[in-house]
Amino acid sequence: MQVVVASKNPVKINATQEGFRQIFPKGELSVTGLSVPSGVSDQPMTDEETLQGAANRARNARHEQPDADYWVGIEGGLDETPQGLIAFAWVVILSQNQMGQSRTSTFHLPPKVTELIHQGIELGHANDQVFGEKNSKQKGGAVGSLTGGVLGRTEYYVQAVMLALVPFKNPEIYPIH
Template identity: 35%
Template sequence: MKIIIGSKNPAKITAVETVFHSYQAEFISVNVPSGVRDQPFSDEETIKGAINRAYSALKEGGGDIGIGLEGGVQKTEYGLFLCNWGALAEEGKPPIISGGARIPLPKKIADRLLSGEELGPVMDRFTDKEGVRKKEGAIGNFTNGQISRSEMFTHVVKLLVGQYEYRSK
């Protein structure tokens, strides 16, 4: 089995490899566009980005399965929440979709996103670190290390794989 991951982000690659560890699979990661804004601003846009990445990865890598993982934010009456979505693509089949953890962003971070900035660079400046999106992510920072970005996406991929296995029965 050949699994194509629609990202070069280490947190996303680790999530896919962790969940598919029991499969006899070759993993290939490719840079593919999400087809949405760099900072998705709704569940719909984030889901669309994940689906686009999954099908683009499948096509680009010529695999059996394409996986797309996308992080975004969702505005609610309780503030701006992190959201994360995943999609699993197979040729000729509808996508399998799953979503994961949500937490509110602090107002000072949310305000910067609402003014047009992207979460990754905002988090780098906020934490005075480089590449936060490839490591602990905003989720890791704002959960005091209880959940890393890779763990967050691992949960999403588990939901994808469970549905994939159910559909394959």
């Protein structure tokens, strides 16, 4: 099974590999990363824009490397709620004839991070400034910083990858797209 992740970020590649291994434990798995554009802002600021970015990444990866079995787009995003700014990610998985998608759980960002984001700074950079980290988005991410490393960005994405694979695990009950 050849899987292309629409990113070179090791967090997204590792989360995809782990999600596929858990849903399809038998068989050989090859997961590679490919840098492709999302077609949305560097920091998506709505649920819709984030989903669009994940879908665009998966489609762009399929276009660039059409010989794979699956293409995975993972896009982190933010959304304003009455309770404050929340963070989450969308996962879109494509095959030649099917699509699956899922969103991670959400968490609220602290005021200092939110303030930097409102100044136009991307979440990863804002997180690095507030927590004194370097390149956290390729490590534990904001979720890792906020949980003291109990939940890292890779683990945070794995569940959404597995849930996006549900239509592929159960093709007899999901319509072909």
